[in-house]
Structures are given as structure tokens and as C-alpha cells.
Amino acid sequence: MLAALSLSACGAQKPAELELFAMDTYMSFTAYGERAEDALSEAARTINELEQRLSRTREGSEIWTLNKEGRATVSEDTANLLAQALSCAAQTDGAFDITVAPLVELWGITTDAPRVPSQSEIDALLPLVGSEHLTLTRNDSAIAAVLDPGCAVDLGGIAKGCASDRVADIFKEYGVNDAVVSLGGNVYVCGNRPDGAPWRVAIQDPLQNGYAATLTLTDSFVVTSGGYQRFFADPDGTIYQHILDPATGYPVQSDLLSVTVVCDNGARADAYSTALYVMGEAKAISFWKAQQKGSSPFEMVLITADERLVCTPGLADSFIQPEDSSYAYEILTP
Amino acid sequence: MPTRSSRPKYRPTLRDTLIVAAIVALGLIVAALFYAKATRGGSVVVTVSVAGEVVEHTPVSQFDGEHVYTGNGYTLTVSAHDGQICVSHSDCDGQDCVHTGEIRRIGQSIVCLPAQIVIRLESASPGDADVIVG
Amino acid sequence: MKVSAKNIALCGVLSALALGLSVLESFFPLSLLIPLPGVKLGLANIVTLFALYALGSRPALAILLTRCVLGSLFAGNASALLFSLLGGLASMGVMIALRRWDKFSVFGVSLGGAAAHNIGQIAAAVIVLNSTAVLSYLPLLLLVSLFTGTLTGLLVSLLLRAAERLPLR
Numbered sequence: 001m002l003a004a005l006s007l008s009a010c011g012a013q014k015p016a017e018l019e020l021f022a023m024d025t026y027m028s029f030t031a032y033g034e035r036a037e038d039a040l041s042e043a044a045r046t047i048n049e050l051e052q053r054l055s056r057t058r059e060g061s062e063i064w065t066l067n068k069e070g071r072a073t074v075s076e077d078t079a080n081l082l083a084q085a086l087s088c089a090a091q092t093d094g095a096f097d098i099t100v101a102p103l104v105e106l107w108g109i110t111t112d113a114p115r116v117p118s119q120s121e122i123d124a125l126l127p128l129v130g131s132e133h134l135t136l137t138r139n140d141s142a143i144a145a146v147l148d149p150g151c152a153v154d155l156g157g158i159a160k161g162c163a164s165d166r167v168a169d170i171f172k173e174y175g176v177n178d179a180v181v182s183l184g185g186n187v188y189v190c191g192n193r194p195d196g197a198p199w200r201v202a203i204q205d206p207l208q209n210g211y212a213a214t215l216t217l218t219d220s221f222v223v224t225s226g227g228y229q230r231f232f233a234d235p236d237g238t239i240y241q242h243i244l245d246p247a248t249g250y251p252v253q254s255d256l257l258s259v260t261v262v263c264d265n266g267a268r269a270d271a272y273s274t275a276l277y278v279m280g281e282a283k284a285i286s287f288w289k290a291q292q293k294g295s296s297p298f299e300m301v302l303i304t305a306d307e308r309l310v311c312t313p314g315l316a317d318s319f320i321q322p323e324d325s326s327y328a329y330e331i332l333t334p
Numbered sequence: 335m336p337t338r339s340s341r342p343k344y345r346p347t348l349r350d351t352l353i354v355a356a357i358v359a360l361g362l363i364v365a366a367l368f369y370a371k372a373t374r375g376g377s378v379v380v381t382v383s384v385a386g387e388v389v390e391h392t393p394v395s396q397f398d399g400e401h402v403y404t405g406n407g408y409t410l411t412v413s414a415h416d417g418q419i420c421v422s423h424s425d426c427d428g429q430d431c432v433h434t435g436e437i438r439r440i441g442q443s444i445v446c447l448p449a450q451i452v453i454r455l456e457s458a459s460p461g462d463a464d465v466i467v468g
Numbered sequence: 469m470k471v472s473a474k475n476i477a478l479c480g481v482l483s484a485l486a487l488g489l490s491v492l493e494s495f496f497p498l499s500l501l502i503p504l505p506g507v508k509l510g511l512a513n514i515v516t517l518f519a520l521y522a523l524g525s526r527p528a529l530a531i532l533l534t535r536c537v538l539g540s541l542f543a544g545n546a547s548a549l550l551f552s553l554l555g556g557l558a559s560m561g562v563m564i565a566l567r568r569w570d571k572f573s574v575f576g577v578s579l580g581g582a583a584a585h586n587i588g589q590i591a592a593a594v595i596v597l598n599s600t601a602v603l604s605y606l607p608l609l610l611l612v613s614l615f616t617g618t619l620t621g622l623l624v625s626l627l628l629r630a631a632e633r634l635p636l637r
Contacts, residue, residue, distance in 0.1 A: 180465050187467040197391035202463030214463055216393065224468030260467060317396040320379065343573035344625040350576035353566075357583045357610050365607035386597060445593070445602055452597050 016040050022047050025184025032178040039174035043167045050163050053078055056154050066145050067152040079143040081162050088271040089131045096275035097246040101154035102128050109242040114232040122249040129246050160186040161270025187222040206257035214320040221266040225273035226258030245278050252278045255305050263298035368441050378455050385450045408449035479527050486515040486535040510616045517578055517624045522631055525564045532556050551592040558588030575621035582617030583610055
């Protein structure tokens, strides 16, 4: 008799789970499928390999060599990523720029000892920033990346996105149809939750604990950029956040608190989220409109400094706002 | 078993109203707990569970149209239109689910016991996230 | 109550009566008027309550269990057993307690039993469905139990008065 009462679990699968520390951040993976375990092992291997190649600080990596020597022979994958980064820079008018590395080092935000540099120090380095300083040339046998003297690149703003694209490919290859992955906050959701509902991706509230909103998504890459993620305060109390404006060399003083980009490519989501934060609300919206007609459409959620939460129409149906939220929610009119 | 000292009372007494009061109070408390959140704003989410497992968790604005669910051998058709949900058809015996009619506010639900299906309107709670971006 | 052939037969008759009433009330589609799962007239409770007063708690319990088990078998529905049992036992427990307390009349005991019966059924629903959504039906069910409890109490009090003249114990 009790058998009739037992809640029939229709084969609820146990997920394969993995946690690791890479690219200077905590990453977690949850994947469903027969070969999920193998897929995750492959993913871990791939991410480590990516880090070996792309890290700015790891001695001997392709990027390290490029920055040190001014030129380096790069692998096909690295070249593709560099090309993608350059194209994002062109699309966003330089708002996203991997050549901003010398300034990043100057400010030391990623180190333990960030400082406020002087105007002259910044002025000295500003000319070194710009996509024109990096060229990729392809010979028969190899691809060479060349940097102008004194310049340097940092792929931090796109590497995790690129990694998530790789992970997505691995999942497809191994027949993993449902998974959720967070690479230091860069999210990739594949398929649905075990109960069939889309994955619930919460956007952090930049101002306080809790979530500003939740998106129900499937097969999407989601990345958020915001000043609140990393910042330091100088002795007289001014806050400097970690996203630099490549045009001025200073941390961007955006009218946005955070930008969340949802799209079908991880590297682009990563790059765009930084770029849109630098651009500010007005330019971000025009950029979004322009891309809607182009080849790289995406959706976004902007959280503004005056506490409005603006989301694009494509997300209207996936958007869940918390009951007791302090934001004014609005949907962009296309 | 101990013998009773007094005659059993066949007429209603005043003390019986205490029991009535207790039942009414209990009803009010449960009602308050359940419908307190019904008028708050915020996005409404439809949750459908079959035999205890959630098979659907969707914002109600995304839920328009007809949806079919089966549980325990019974098939239900749930119709949603403009934030109003009802069971338009069911092949269960009691048809309680169909007779419930339309629900539209947070806290309301339609239950089909034979099919072990519960359709419920909830407010999306932030604690419900699978992953946090940012 | 003495265990005698007469008394066993008596319990048997009452169990059959309870079963018959259960089947009878399923023909009355109360859920058309009140679309709640589990809303019943509670006719079988008349027998349970009567037995409690006329024969004592142990015979009443025996009759209740017999009715629940056989009723589920006849209905061909195994999960109905959980609902029946939880509702019936909760109701029985409350009625025995209230009667022992001796402060209430048949009506009070009947009301308590009817309410407890509905609470027990909702509890069963929560367990089977693994969802607290059904609790939203409880306030209305409790309201209905006020009426069914009074009705049952009335009928049983009439029966008991008539049965006073019978040598049941």
C-alpha cells in the first residue's frame, strides 16, 4: 500500500560536481548526464591549459612572453581570442580594450597594494593604450602577435568568458544537456534544472546583500560587471573601483552600478559587460540597439546609480523581481 | 475504562461554543498565514508539482496557453490566460480541480489529489537562485 | 464492554453501517457545491460517534479501523487509506479526549471530531503531495466542519436517546 503512496521520483539524476581554483578565482560546475564526470574532468584540464597560455602573470605563458618581448608566436586559439578581443574593442569604440594593461598595473588594483597614481604617471602611459598597438600576422606556419614598445595586454576581461565557451563546447561533445557553471561569477547555464524548469540566475544587488533580480534562463552566458565588485579606498576616503576607462586612464565614473549581459557567446558577454559599464547608460542603450540589428545581439540588465533597474525586452519574460526590492524596474522600449 | 460520573449530555451546552470558537480561530489563523502575501506586488510565478516534484516554475506572464500534465495515470490540461490559471480539463473522478475555477493571486492553488498534481501561484523568492552572477 | 458474541455482532453491524454510509455519501457530489478535495458530509462519523458514547472508545476505534481499511479496499484506492486513517484517527483521538474531559455535550465532541477529521485529511494531502499549498483549503474545510459537526451531533444525540432503552453494554 505504501508503494502506491511513494512519490515516484522519475529517475532524478545525481549531478557531477566540481570545484576548482583557476584564473585567480573560484569556479564551480554542476553537470547532468552519463558522461558528466568525464566532461568536467576535461573542462578542468582545458581551463588549466587556457590559464597556462593566457595568464599575464604566469612566466612562460604566451601573453607573458608577448608583453615581455613585444612579440610572441601564439597558438591558433590564442590568436582567435586576441582577434575577438580586438573586434570587441572596435565595436565598442575602445570601451573594452585589452591593451589597458599598463594602466591596470599602475593602479595596482589587482594587487595587495593599490594606489592612486599621479596625473603625469597616467599621462605617460595613456598613449600606450589602444587596439592599434597590437597586430596579428599569419604566416604559413605560425601566427605572430606583435605589440608596440611599452605596450601590454591583459586578457582578464575576456578570458573567463572564453573559458566558458570552451566548457560549453565540451558539454556538447560529451552529451551533457543540462548544467550550470560559474567561473568566478561568469555564468553559463546549459539546458534546464533537473525538474525541467529553466535555471534561475540571480543578479547581485550592488548596494546591499541579496539579489536585485532573478533571471530564468537556458543555454545562456551571463556576465556582470560593476564597480562594487572590486575597489579600494585611498587615505582620504575616496573610492576607486577596478574598471578603468581606457580613454582617461582613471576608474570610470559611471552612472551605472552594474551591467549584466546575457548572450550566446561567453567571451562576448564578458567583453560587453565591461564595455557597457564604461560606456554608461545612454551609450550602452544605443550600443544595444545597434547590435540588435547586427550579428551580435544580446540582452542586458542595467542597474543605475539612481536605483533604477533597466532590462531589455528580450528578458522581460524571464525576469523575476524580489518582492521587497528598492529598485524601480523598467523595461527598455526598443 | 472508567465509569462516567455524570450523564452524557445530549443537549448542546454553552461550553460547546468554545469549541466552535477554537475552530473558527484556527481557520482564521491558517487563512491569515496563507493569504497575507496575496496582495503584495512583485512578479508571480506558476509552480506545478507532480507527486511532490516541481515540473514547472515559470513567471505567469510566460505561461499563457494550454499545458498538459500527467500524474498517477491522470491527465490534466491547465489553461493560462492573462495571469489567470485554471484546470480546463481533467480525467479524474472527482473533478475538484476543474471546479476550483480560476486562480490569479499569490497563495492560491488548484489541487488534483488523484493525479497528485498541485498548481500554485507564488511570488518568486530571491532565495531561490541556482547560481549568482556578478 | 464484554467480549461476547452479541457484542462482536453488534460491532460488525455498526461497521457495515459505517461502510454503507461511506458509500452512500460518495453518491452525493458535495464537491459540486464546494470544490474542495476531501469535503464530505461525514455520514460515517455518525456511527463512530454513536459507538463512542454507546459502547466505549475501544469498540468505536475498532469500528473506525474496520471502516477505513475495508472502505479503501472497496474503493480500490490505496492512497485513500492514508487519508481515511489520518482523518479518522485524528477525529477519534480528539473525540475520546473531549468526551473524557466531560465538559462538552455530544455536539461539542462531534464538532471537535469533524474539525480534527479535516485537519487529518489535509495533513495526509500535505504528505502525499509534498506541498503546503493544500493548507489553503483548511479554513474553508473547517467552516464546513462546523456544519457537518453540528448535524452529526444532532443525529447522534437523537439516536443515543432512543438507544438508552437498549441493553447495549
